[in-house]
Amino acid sequence: MVLPSIVNPTESLGRYLTQKNHFSRRDNAVRTLAFMPPTNLRLSVFRKDGLSLEALWDIGQRKVINNMPEPRTLYGMADIKVSKVLELELRVEPNQLPSRHANICGWPEKAKHKSVAQQLAAEAKLILK
Numbered sequence: 001m002v003l004p005s006i007v008n009p010t011e012s013l014g015r016y017l018t019q020k021n022h023f024s025r026r027d028n029a030v031r032t033l034a035f036m037p038p039t040n041l042r043l044s045v046f047r048k049d050g051l052s053l054e055a056l057w058d059i060g061q062r063k064v065i066n067n068m069p070e071p072r073t074l075y076g077m078a079d080i081k082v083s084k085v086l087e088l089e090l091r092v093e094p095n096q097l098p099s100r101h102a103n104i105c106g107w108p109e110k111a112k113h114k115s116v117a118q119q120l121a122a123e124a125k126l127i128l129k
Helices: 053-067 082-087 110-123
Strands: 012-017 043-047 076-081 091-094 101-105 125-128
Touching (some): 012 053, 043 053
16 A cells, blocks of 8 residues: 555554553553654654554564664554644654654654643553554
């Protein structure tokens, strides 16, 4: 499936969870840390529409875990609609490196990062592997 170069607000994004402090099994919730932006302010996500859960786990292992500088575990993903990202005045910029990859960009000043990340985490659905 070829994805359009413009990300549709109805699309779903997956933020792969590689750290235990990014989610709570007990609360079945995504934690704020999962959506805190890195220093380059380009939060990595994948466009997941049209893929099976098995295909999504395969992408997470091959494209995320296998390319990390230190060993990590793929615990699951935070599923969020593009529309929720846009409501917070952020952007989703596809870059296709690797395929289906995109970044959440347009973060406000640093003092507001935690608040925005909290709102994203509250809207996200936890999907455990």
